[in-house]
Amino acid sequence: METINRDTNVDSVDPDWKGLYKVAGAAALVIAVFIPVQMFVFFKWPPPADVLGWFMLFQDNWLVGLLDMDLLLVIDTVLFIPVFLALYAALRRHNESFMAIALAAGLIGIASYLASTAAFEMFSLSRQYAAATTEAQQYVLLAAGQVMVANWMGTAFSVGYVIQSVALLIISVIMLRSTMFGKATAYLGILMSAMMLLPPTAGTIGLILSVGSVFPLEIWCVLIGRRLLQMEKNTYHGASFPITA
Numbered sequence: 524m525e526t527i528n529r530d531t532n533v534d535s536v537d538p539d540w541k542g543l544y545k546v547a548g549a550a551a552l553v554i555a556v557f558i559p560v561q562m563f564v565f566f567k568w569p570p571p572a573d574v575l576g577w578f579m580l581f582q583d584n585w586l587v588g589l590l591d592m593d594l595l596l597v598i599d600t601v602l603f604i605p606v607f608l609a610l611y612a613a614l615r616r617h618n619e620s621f622m623a624i625a626l627a628a629g630l631i632g633i634a635s636y637l638a639s640t641a642a643f644e645m646f647s648l649s650r651q652y653a654a655a656t657t658e659a660q661q662y663v664l665l666a667a668g669q670v671m672v673a674n675w676m677g678t679a680f681s682v683g684y685v686i687q688s689v690a691l692l693i694i695s696v697i698m699l700r701s702t703m704f705g706k707a708t709a710y711l712g713i714l715m716s717a718m719m720l721l722p723p724t725a726g727t728i729g730l731i732l733s734v735g736s737v738f739p740l741e742i743w744c745v746l747i748g749r750r751l752l753q754m755e756k757n758t759y760h761g762a763s764f765p766i767t768a
Contacts, residue, residue: 540609542755544751544752544755547605547748548609548747548750548751550748551602551748552745552748552752555748561596564591568591574668578652579649592641592642593640600636603687607633607690609751610622613701617700617701628690629690632688634683636683639675639680640675645672648668652664676724680722681724681725684723685719685720687719688719691715696709707746708747715739715743718739719732
């Protein structure tokens with residue numbers, strides 16, 4: 524007689540997702556490396572207060588200018604695409620409907636955030652400003668730069684930030700039902716995503732919570748990356764086994 528394992532506390536790793544787990548695990552660890560680098564840049568070279576300051580920064584050091592305008596955060600956001608996909612693949616059996624919602628929200632949030640980026644546009648405008656020969660040309664370029672800065676920290680940024688936070692919150696709650704990820708990872712994700720529900724553009728409180736969320740995010744990315752790489756190695760056709768934290 525065939526015996527069917529109905530132990531809901533035991534998860535199996537689907538070998539069909541092996542490649543995705545490997546890519547996502549590596550992506551999460553790269554994010555963990557970039558986060559402190561980006562924070563160091565912010566503290567070492569604080570973002571300018573006005574458009575002219577941005578133009579001068581790009582002219583003095585174009586790389587610092589790009590980094591100050593979230594270049595590494597843009598890369599991190601792109602790297603979150605395989606992470607969201609891998610978490611959906613790993614956790615979908617526990618609540619496929621809400622994991623589908625989380626995946627859709629995460630990808631929409633990423634697209635919205637990427638639509639707000641203005642690093643290379645500002646770099647281009649700064650070069651045009653340096654080459655301008657009349658005050659009228661400079662005025663037009665300063666106005667264009669103001670639009671870029673407003674868009675950079677505008678609606679698309681705030682909406683993308685919050686939607687991704689909601690996606691991570693849903694994923695972290697569902698993670699509590701899985702043995703693939705430890706309880707500590709799930710609770711850390713809940714704390715991190717709850718702090719991120721208020722965007723940094725929402726005044727002083729939003730800025731404080733945003734900066735504070737960086738520390739649990741850093742640890743969460745390390746834990747998620749390590750677990751996904753372990754899952755990639757532990758795939759086995761037809762097997763069901765627990766993966767503990």
